[in-house]
Amino acid sequence: KLEHKFSEFYIGGKKLYCGYDSDAINPRTKQKGYWKTASKGARLSPEQIKEVADGKSITYEFDAPSYSIRNITPEKDGGKSGATRWLRFTPCIF
Secondary structure: OOOOOOOEEEEEEOOEEEEEEEEEEOOOOOOEEEEEEEEOOOOOOHHHHHHHHOOOOEEEEEEEEEEOOOOOOHHHOOOEEEEEEEEOOOOOOO
């Protein structure tokens, strides 16, 4: 069953893709043209997903800090640290 038609589509791996529909209306801006993105485990822009689909590796750092009871030392900012995720292209089998 065909769910949607995109004018551009990029796949970076399992649960990492973006597609552009030039005819759809963006629900936030109410303007024509809309990017549908999916990036499990990271919040990536369509440009970043395109880079991964082209074979480049990117590093994503979460905005919100994560806290650890094991790492409570003054030099580690009271146990607070930002989580980092490294993303690269994963071949898909269709």
